[in-house]
Amino acid sequence: MPEAYAARVTKIEPFLAMEVMERAFAMEREGERVLHFEIGEPGFPPPQAAVRACEEALNRGATHYTDSRGLDALRRAIARDKSRRTGVEVDPGRVLVTNGTSSAMLLVFSLLVDAGDEVIVGTPHYPCYPNFIRFCGGEPVFVPTDPASGYALDVDRVKHAITPRTRAVLVCSPANPTGAVQEPEVMKGLAELDVPILSDEIYDGLVYDGARVTSALEVSERAFVLDGFSKRYAMTGFRLGYVIAPEAAMRPLQIMQQNLFISANEFVQYAGIAALEQGGETVETLRRAFDGRRRRLGEGLRSLGFGVPSLPRGAFYVFADARFLSRDSRALANRLLETAQVAVTPGIDFGTAGEGWLRFSCTAADATIDEALERIGRALPELS
Ligand SMILES: Cc1ncc(COP(=O)(O)O)c(C=O)c1O
Incomplete structure (x- = not known):
C-alpha cells in the first residue's frame, strides 16, 4: 500500500468470502465449472412483485434522489413489517433506508465509535464487523462463543469485557457464520448491561426447528437494529x-446519510415496498429450501469426516470443522478450489476462533450439493 493513502485503509482486511468468489469468477472466465458455496447469496430469484415494481418505477421516471431517510411509503412499510415480526410498535420516524445493510452499518459505527472506543463482538463473527469498527478508529473486543452451547453469547463474559470505552455490544441473531439464534434470556441479559445493543437482524425469518428470533427491539429502547432485503x-x-x-x-444519522450517500436508489426503494407487501411467499420458499439443504449439506459433510457440532438453527450456512484436513483454512479453501473447483469461505474470515473451519453456504440446489460432496470426497486425499 503506497504511503500516500490514509492509515485507516491499512487497518482493514480483505473480505475473504468476496476474494474467493472473485477468484472463482476468474476461473469461470477461463472455462472451469466452479460450484459456489462461498457467498451469502440466497440463489433464488427475488419476489416477482419486486422486479415488476422496480421496472415500473424506472419506466415512469422514478430515477431521482429521495428524502435522505427513504421514501415515506417504504419507511412506513418497513415499520409495519418490523412491528409484525417483533410485536413491538415501530415508529416509521425511526427508520432510515440505506444502500444495503452494509451502508447502515457504516452510518451506525460512524455514529457510535470514536478513536480508541471499543465494541464488543461475539465470535465467530461476520467478517466485516471488525473492519467497520477499525475503519472508524475503534477496536473490536471479541467474546468467544462455544459450538457445544450452540454458540450462545455468555452475558457474564460480555459484562466482564465492558470498559469505560465500550460503545456497543454487537449481536447477530440468526448468525453468520454459525447459524446461532440467541435465546430471549440472552437478549434480555444484554439489554440490562449499560451499553446499547447493535443488533444485526438481516437473517430474521430464516429459522428452522421452531426457532424464534428475539429482536433487540423487544428488549431495549436503546437498540440500533440493522436489517435489509438481501437475504x-x-x-x-x-x-x-x-x-x-x-x-x-x-x-x-440523517446528516451522515445526506452527506455520504444522499439517498438510496429511488426505483429500488419501490421494489422494497413491493417485497414487503407481496414477498411473503419468497421468504417461505427460501426458508423451506434452506431447511432441507442445511441437513443435506451438514450430514453430507459429517459423513466425509468434517465436524458439524450442530445444524444451524437460522441463516443459511453450515460452519464445519475441517481441522482433520488442515489448520490453515485459507490454504485449505484454496486447495479445494484448485483441486475440486468447489468454492468455500475459509473460517479465518470469521475471526481466529474460526481458524481450521470452513463455511459452506446452503444456497446451491440439492444436485449441486451432492456433486460438491462427491468432488470433496474424491479430493480428500489431496487435501490433508
Ligand atoms: C450478518 C450480515 N450482515 C450484513 C450483511 C450485508 O448485507 P447487505 O447485502 O444488506 O449489505 C451480510 C452479508 O452477507 C451478513 O451476513
Missing part, C-alpha cells in the same frame, strides 16, 4: 437495507 427476499444486488435507531440518533 430474506433474495435481493442482494438491489442493495437495500435500513437501520431502526433510537429517536435521538435519527438526526445525526
Whole structure:
C-alpha cells in the first residue's frame, strides 16, 4: 500500500468470502465449472412483485434522489413489517433506508465509535464487523462463543469485557457464520448491561426447528437494529437495507446519510415496498429450501469426516470443522478450489476462533450439493 493513502485503509482486511468468489469468477472466465458455496447469496430469484415494481418505477421516471431517510411509503412499510415480526410498535420516524445493510452499518459505527472506543463482538463473527469498527478508529473486543452451547453469547463474559470505552455490544441473531439464534434470556441479559445493543437482524425469518428470533427491539429502547432485503427476499444486488435507531440518533444519522450517500436508489426503494407487501411467499420458499439443504449439506459433510457440532438453527450456512484436513483454512479453501473447483469461505474470515473451519453456504440446489460432496470426497486425499 503506497504511503500516500490514509492509515485507516491499512487497518482493514480483505473480505475473504468476496476474494474467493472473485477468484472463482476468474476461473469461470477461463472455462472451469466452479460450484459456489462461498457467498451469502440466497440463489433464488427475488419476489416477482419486486422486479415488476422496480421496472415500473424506472419506466415512469422514478430515477431521482429521495428524502435522505427513504421514501415515506417504504419507511412506513418497513415499520409495519418490523412491528409484525417483533410485536413491538415501530415508529416509521425511526427508520432510515440505506444502500444495503452494509451502508447502515457504516452510518451506525460512524455514529457510535470514536478513536480508541471499543465494541464488543461475539465470535465467530461476520467478517466485516471488525473492519467497520477499525475503519472508524475503534477496536473490536471479541467474546468467544462455544459450538457445544450452540454458540450462545455468555452475558457474564460480555459484562466482564465492558470498559469505560465500550460503545456497543454487537449481536447477530440468526448468525453468520454459525447459524446461532440467541435465546430471549440472552437478549434480555444484554439489554440490562449499560451499553446499547447493535443488533444485526438481516437473517430474521430464516429459522428452522421452531426457532424464534428475539429482536433487540423487544428488549431495549436503546437498540440500533440493522436489517435489509438481501437475504430474506433474495435481493442482494438491489442493495437495500435500513437501520431502526433510537429517536435521538435519527438526526445525526440523517446528516451522515445526506452527506455520504444522499439517498438510496429511488426505483429500488419501490421494489422494497413491493417485497414487503407481496414477498411473503419468497421468504417461505427460501426458508423451506434452506431447511432441507442445511441437513443435506451438514450430514453430507459429517459423513466425509468434517465436524458439524450442530445444524444451524437460522441463516443459511453450515460452519464445519475441517481441522482433520488442515489448520490453515485459507490454504485449505484454496486447495479445494484448485483441486475440486468447489468454492468455500475459509473460517479465518470469521475471526481466529474460526481458524481450521470452513463455511459452506446452503444456497446451491440439492444436485449441486451432492456433486460438491462427491468432488470433496474424491479430493480428500489431496487435501490433508
Ligand atoms: C450478518 C450480515 N450482515 C450484513 C450483511 C450485508 O448485507 P447487505 O447485502 O444488506 O449489505 C451480510 C452479508 O452477507 C451478513 O451476513
